[in-house]
Amino acid sequence: MKKILSLVLALCMMLSLAGIASAEAKEDMTITIMLPDFNSQYDWVTLEDGNPILQSIYEATGVKMDIKWVADSAYGEMTSLTLADPANMPEVMVMQGPRDAIMISSARAGAFWDLTDLIADYPNLAAGQETIYDNISIDGRLYGIYRARDYARAGVYYRCDKAAEAGITEKPTNWSEFKELCFALAGLAEDTYCINMCKYVGSTIGIATVMAGAPYQYGVDEEGKIYPAFEDEHFQEGLDFLRELYAAGGIDPDFITIESGNWNDAERSENPKAYMRLDCLDNGHRLQQWYEDNLGYAADPPVVALLTAIPNDEGKIQIWPQNIGASGEIVVTKAVTEEKLPAVLSFLDWLNSAEGQTAINCGVEGKNYWIHEDGFRYAYPEGEADNANTYTEYNNTTLHSLNQLGMNVNGNLTPTVAGTILRDEYAQNLLDNAQYVIGNPCLTFDSDTATMMGTTLAQDIEDAQVKYISNIIDLDELKAAYETWHAMGGDQILADYQAAYDAQ
Amino acid sequence: MDSAAKTPAKPRKKGGSSLGTEISKHLWLYIMLIPGVLYFIIFKYLPMGGIVIAFENYVPFSGITGSKWVGLYWFQFFFKSNWSLYLVNTLVLSFMSIILTFPAPIILALMLNEIRSLKYKKLTQTLLYVPHFISIVIVVSITYVIFGASGLIGRFAAQVMGHKVDFLGDPKLFRWMIVGQNIWKETGWGTIIFLAALTNVDTQLYEASMIDGANRAQRLWHITLPAIRSTIVLMLVLRMGSVLDTGYEQLILMANAKNRSVSQTLDVFVYQSGIQNSQYSYASAVGLLKSIVSVVMVVGTNKIAHMLGEEGLY
Numbered sequence: 132m133k134k135i136l137s138l139v140l141a142l143c144m145m146l147s148l149a150g151i152a153s154a155e156a157k158e159d160m161t162i163t164i165m166l167p168d169f170n171s172q173y174d175w176v177t178l179e180d181g182n183p184i185l186q187s188i189y190e191a192t193g194v195k196m197d198i199k200w201v202a203d204s205a206y207g208e209m210t211s212l213t214l215a216d217p218a219n220m221p222e223v224m225v226m227q228g229p230r231d232a233i234m235i236s237s238a239r240a241g242a243f244w245d246l247t248d249l250i251a252d253y254p255n256l257a258a259g260q261e262t263i264y265d266n267i268s269i270d271g272r273l274y275g276i277y278r279a280r281d282y283a284r285a286g287v288y289y290r291c292d293k294a295a296e297a298g299i300t301e302k303p304t305n306w307s308e309f310k311e312l313c314f315a316l317a318g319l320a321e322d323t324y325c326i327n328m329c330k331y332v333g334s335t336i337g338i339a340t341v342m343a344g345a346p347y348q349y350g351v352d353e354e355g356k357i358y359p360a361f362e363d364e365h366f367q368e369g370l371d372f373l374r375e376l377y378a379a380g381g382i383d384p385d386f387i388t389i390e391s392g393n394w395n396d397a398e399r400s401e402n403p404k405a406y407m408r409l410d411c412l413d414n415g416h417r418l419q420q421w422y423e424d425n426l427g428y429a430a431d432p433p434v435v436a437l438l439t440a441i442p443n444d445e446g447k448i449q450i451w452p453q454n455i456g457a458s459g460e461i462v463v464t465k466a467v468t469e470e471k472l473p474a475v476l477s478f479l480d481w482l483n484s485a486e487g488q489t490a491i492n493c494g495v496e497g498k499n500y501w502i503h504e505d506g507f508r509y510a511y512p513e514g515e516a517d518n519a520n521t522y523t524e525y526n527n528t529t530l531h532s533l534n535q536l537g538m539n540v541n542g543n544l545t546p547t548v549a550g551t552i553l554r555d556e557y558a559q560n561l562l563d564n565a566q567y568v569i570g571n572p573c574l575t576f577d578s579d580t581a582t583m584m585g586t587t588l589a590q591d592i593e594d595a596q597v598k599y600i601s602n603i604i605d606l607d608e609l610k611a612a613y614e615t616w617h618a619m620g621g622d623q624i625l626a627d628y629q630a631a632y633d634a635q
Numbered sequence: 636m637d638s639a640a641k642t643p644a645k646p647r648k649k650g651g652s653s654l655g656t657e658i659s660k661h662l663w664l665y666i667m668l669i670p671g672v673l674y675f676i677i678f679k680y681l682p683m684g685g686i687v688i689a690f691e692n693y694v695p696f697s698g699i700t701g702s703k704w705v706g707l708y709w710f711q712f713f714f715k716s717n718w719s720l721y722l723v724n725t726l727v728l729s730f731m732s733i734i735l736t737f738p739a740p741i742i743l744a745l746m747l748n749e750i751r752s753l754k755y756k757k758l759t760q761t762l763l764y765v766p767h768f769i770s771i772v773i774v775v776s777i778t779y780v781i782f783g784a785s786g787l788i789g790r791f792a793a794q795v796m797g798h799k800v801d802f803l804g805d806p807k808l809f810r811w812m813i814v815g816q817n818i819w820k821e822t823g824w825g826t827i828i829f830l831a832a833l834t835n836v837d838t839q840l841y842e843a844s845m846i847d848g849a850n851r852a853q854r855l856w857h858i859t860l861p862a863i864r865s866t867i868v869l870m871l872v873l874r875m876g877s878v879l880d881t882g883y884e885q886l887i888l889m890a891n892a893k894n895r896s897v898s899q900t901l902d903v904f905v906y907q908s909g910i911q912n913s914q915y916s917y918a919s920a921v922g923l924l925k926s927i928v929s930v931v932m933v934v935g936t937n938k939i940a941h942m943l944g945e946e947g948l949y
Contacts, residue, residue, distance in 0.1 A: 207911065207913070208910055210913075211695050211913045211915075212695075214695040214696045215695035215696070215698070217696055217698075231912075231913070232912060232913055232914060233695070233913040236694045236696075237694065237695065237696045239694075240694045240696045240697045240701075241696070242696035330891060330892075332892070384784065384799070384801075385783060385784045385803070385804075387804055387891045387892050387893055388779060388783065388803045388804065388891060583712070583914060583917065584716070586907075586911075586912050587716075587907070587908075590895070591895075593892060594892040594893075594895045594896070597892035597893065598892065598893060601804075601893065603893060615717075619716065619717055620716075
C-alpha cells in the first residue's frame with residue numbers, strides 16, 4: 132500500500148513538474164510585421180537563413196518574426212494598400228503619421244486594437260510618457276505604442292572656426308547676437324553662404340521663427356483665441372530676418388531646387404558652400420565626425436558649434452519641436468485574434484526591455500557589436516577599427532532596419548557608445564532643454580477640414596513664405612496668401628479648433 | 636485588332652449575314668480578337684466599378700461595400716476649394732503643349748521625308764527616337780544640371796542677359812520648360828505615324844506636278860499635306876481626348892515652392908490628395924470630373940472634324 136502511495140505521489144510530482152516546465156517554456160508563435168526599410172539596397176537575412184538576431188529573439192521570447200520590408204519612400208502608399216486588404220494585414224505594423232487621415236479613419240473603422248485599457252498590464256509599455264501617448268491618441272483612445280524620439284533635438288549648428296574668421300569668437304547668447312553671427316558669416320566670402328537651406332524648408336523657417344518667439348503651428352492669445360502661428364508678430368520677425376539674410380547673400384538663391392537628399396553636400400566638403408544649418412543638432416555632431424573621418428580634422432577643438440535655447444528680444448526661450456516626442460507608432464491590427472493579443476503585447480513589452488532594445492538596435496554581442504575595455508559599445512571588435520566597414524556590411528544585412536520596430540518608450544536602455552565633445556554636449560542639451568520645447572496647442576483637436584485640406588493649405592502658406600524670403604513677393608502679397616488661407620478653409624479649421632479648445 | 640474590327644463591318648453593309656455566320660466566316664480573326672477584348676474588360680471596364688468610391692467616404696479597411704455613402708459631397712467639396720486654379724493651370728499647359736508640340740513631329744517628318752540619302756535618313760531617325768526611351772526622371776535631372784545656376788545654359792543666360800535667369804523657379808518660365816522637355820523627348824517618336832502616312836502618298840502625283848512646274852514648296856502644300864491630312868486630324872482628335880492629362884511625374888519633379896502656382900494641375904492634385912494624403916474618395920471624384928470633361932472634348936473635336944469633311948475618329 133505504502134509502495135503504491137509513494138508511486139502515486141511520485142507520479143503526481145512528476146506530472147506537476149512537467150506542468151511547471153511547460154508553463155515556463157514559451158510557446159512558439161509567429162508574428163507578421165510590416166516595417167519601413169531604410170536599407171533596401173542590402174539583402175535581408177531571414178530567420179530560416181540563420182539571422183543571429185532573429186534567432187536570439189526567438190530563443191528569448193519564442194517569437195518568430197516574419198517581417199515584410201517596404202521601402203520607406205513607398206511606405207505611405209503601401210500602408211493604404213495593406214489596410215485595404217484586411218484578410219492579409221500584418222499583425223503588427225508601423226503607422227508613420229499618428230495624425231494622418233489614413234491612421235484616423237482606419238482606427239475609427241476598427242482596423243487596430245484599442246490599447247487604452249490594456250497597456251497598464253505591461254510594465255515597460257506603461258512606463259511611456261502620458262503626454263506623448265496623448266499626442267498620438269484618436270478621440271481619446273490609444274491605438275498604438277509610440278516610437279520615442281528625442282524632444283529637444285532642434286537648433287542651430289555652425290562652423291565656429293569660420294565665425295572666428297568673421298570676427299565672432301563667442302557663441303551668441305541671444306536672438307540678436309545670433310542674427311549678427313549670421314550676417315557676419317554671410318559676408319565672409321563672395322561665393323559662400325551662411326544658412327544651408329534646401330527644398331525642405333520646414334526646419335529652417337520653424338527654428339528661426341520659434342527662436343524669435345513665435346508659437347508652433349497655432350497660438351492662443353490672452354483672450355483664449357486660437358490663431359495660426361504665421362500671423363504672430365514674432366513669426367514675421369523670423370521671416371524678415373531670413374529675407375534680409377537672403378538679400379545679403381547669406382542663402383543660396385537656388386536653395387529651393389536642392390533635394391533634401393543632397394542637403395549635406397553644401398557642408399560636407401573641404402570648401403563648404405554654407406556654414407550654418409537650422410536642423411536637428413545630432414546632424415551637427417555627425418558633421419564634426421565626418422570632418423574627422425574624411426578630412427582628418429582634430430576632434431578638439433571641434434570646428435562645429437551647437438547652439439540652442441537662446442532667449443529672444445523679450446528674454447523668452449523657446450525650442451522648435453522637431454517632432455511630437457514620437458516618430459509614428461506601432462499598431463496591433465485586427466489580424467491578431469483576441470486570444471493572441473496578450474502574447475503580442477507581451478512581445479512589444481519585451482522589445483522595450485533592455486534585452487529587447489539591444490537586440491533590435493544593436494544586434495547580438497560578439498556578432499553585431501562589441502563592448503570594448505573602456506566599457507563602451509563599438510561596431511567592431513577591439514583593435515579592428517581599420518576594417519570596421521566589413522562589420523558594417525554585415526550589420527546592414529542582419530540588423531537591416533530592425534530599429535524601426537524600436538519604441539523605447541521607457542528610455543534608451545542599449546549599451547552606450549563612447550562620447551565625443553559634441554555628442555556629449557548634444558546629450559546634455561536633450562536633458563537641460565526639454566523644458567523649452569513648445570508644442571502645438573491644437574495637435575489632438577479634430578477638424579475634418581484640417582484632415583482634408585490641411586496639407587494643401589499648409590503647402591500654399593509655405594510656398595508664399597519661400598517666395599517672400601526669396602524676394603519674389605512683398606509683404607502685401609504674403610498677407611494676401613494668408614487671407615487666401617483663411618478663405619479656403621483656414622477659418623473653418625480655426626473654428627473647429629476653437630470649439631474643441633473651449634470645450635476643454 | 637483594327638482590321639479585325641473593320642473587316643466584318645463590310646459584309647453587313649451589303650446586308651444579310653447574321654453574327655453567327657459572321658463569326659464562322661472569320662473565325663481566326665475573332666479568335667485573335669479575344670486577348671484584346673479581355674484586356675479591355677479586365678483592365679478598363681471592370682476597374683470602372685471602383686468609381687463608386689467617389690460617392691462614398693471610402694476607408695480602405697472598411698472596403699467599398701462597408702464605407703459610408705456620401706453622394707455628391709466630394710464634388711461639392713471640390714468646387715468649394717481652389718478648383719479654378721487647377722483647371723486653369725491644366726488647360727493653359729495643355730493647350731500650350733498642343734499648339735507647340737503637336738505640329739513639331741509633322742514638321743520633322745516632312746523634313747525627314749526630304750532627305751535623299753537613305754542611310755543618313757535611317758541614322759537620323761534612330762537617333763531621334765532615343766530621347767523617347769529616357770525616363771522623365773532622367774530628363775528632369777539633366778534639365779536641373781544644365782539649367783541650374785551653375786549649369787551650362789544657366790551660366791550662359793546669366794552672361795547674355797546680365798542677370799541670373801531662374802529657369803527652374805520662375806513661374807513664367809515653368810510651362811516653357813515643361814513644353815520644351817516634351818518636345819525634346821517625344822518629337823522624334825511622334826514622327827513614326829506621320830512618316831508611315833507619307834509613304835502612302837502616290838509618287839506619280841509628284842512626278843506629274845514636277846512636269847507641271849511645281850516647286851518644292853508647292854508640292855508640299857498641294858500634295859503632301861493634303862495626303863496626310865486625315866492622319867493629322869485623327870491624331871489631333873486623339874490628342875484632344877487627353878487634353879486634361881498633364882501627367883504628374885514630370886510636373887511633380889519640376890515643381891517647387893516658387894512655381895507651384897502654375898504647376899498644380901488636376902493630375903497633380905489627384906495624385907497628391909489620392910496617393911499622398913490617401914483621400915481616395917476625393918481624388919476619385921476629381922478624377923471622374925476630369926474624365927467627363929475629356930469625353931466632351933473628344934466628342935466635340937470629332938464633331939468639328941466631321942463638319943470639316945474629315946473622317947474623324949468614328
